Amino acid sequence: MDNVVKQKSGNFVVVLLFLIGILLLFRSSSFSSPLLIYKSSSLDTNNAIESVLAKASMENKTVIVTFINKAYAEQDVNGDTTMFDLFLSSFWLGEDTRSLVDHLLVVAVDQTAYDRCRFFRLNCFKLETDDNGVDFEGEKVFMSADFIKMMWRRTLFLLQVLKRGYSFIFTDADVMWLRNPFTRLSNDTNEDLQISTDRYLRDRRSEKHDINTGFYFVRSNNKTVSLFETWYSKKDNSTGQKEQDVLQDLIRRGITRQLGVRVRFMDTLYFSGFCQNSKDFRAVTTVHANCCRTITAKIADLKAVLRDWKRFKMLEASKSNLTNTVGWSNHHECGKSWKN
DSSP states (O other): OHHHHHHHHHHHHHHHHHHHHHHHHHHHHHHHOHHHHHHHHHHHHHHHHHHHHHHHOOTTSEEEEEEEOHHHHSOOTTOSOOHHHHHHHHHHHSBTOGGGGGGEEEEESSHHHHHHHHHTTOEEEEOOOOOTTOOOSSOOOTTOHHHHHHHHHHHHHHHHHHHTTOEEEEEOTTEEEOBOGGGTSOOOTTOOEEEEESSOOSOTTOTTSOEEEEEEEEOOSHHHHHHHHHHHHTGGGOTTOOHHHHHHHHHHTTHHHHHTOOEEEOOTTTEEESSSOOSOTTTOOEEEOOSOOOHHHHHHHHHHHHHHHHHHHHHHHTTOOOTTTOOOOOOHHHHHHTTO
């Protein structure tokens, strides 16, 4: 009798331990499975992207997108402003640009940049990256390894924006918005990609242009999604090239014609930069600190751009003769940045 009781007790213990093991296994797989965590995280990220895009979007599903990191958002010890501060100031000082801030989506690649964006109460999105060992906070000197990785990460995000049906202007944060660019962009819906150039060749269709991916407008459609997918697919076979070089090479090899993407190369009279200044203050729309190597140099010369712009506006308001009194300051610091 005692043996029977002991046997039953033993069986009960075995069954109980088995059930406990199953329960623990279930709990472990439910709460700590990398696959499940990834799916949950991916879903949360997709929802967050869609939410912030919808909030920033114009009625026609168009947004303005820029990327910033700590180096652009935080002053150094000797600084009195930041690149991001200058960028936002241009919207305040520009013509018909203040309301566009409502449609600006600021993508922050680190916590400091995200906090700075939130401080200004803008439309902010913190980009999580899988690039282990890559520090996106510090200054990314032109053509450094981390600079190239950041540019490709940006391209992937913008591809995701297009796939969600949103058209966008992408603008670097070192672009000064002096006038509303939508007044100079073509309204023709057949224009799929309108992209800035370092130097304009007087032919808006010429594939010989040196393009600049620091400012461009893309309409979301199957053609542009295919273009961005093809572009991004070249990431791992483009050693020593930045994403801009890869896109330019693709364009010159005829990818846009193959995909039916209609491209308009933008005149530096309106969309200018340090490579080629606009010659007309009455026409200039944006000024990009291209042909410049470091953030410190860009900040110094962009401050001069805003001073020139304010001087022009003051003289314009006073009905002065502007022909011989207004011109762009020389970009001294950017010129020196290549010598260091």
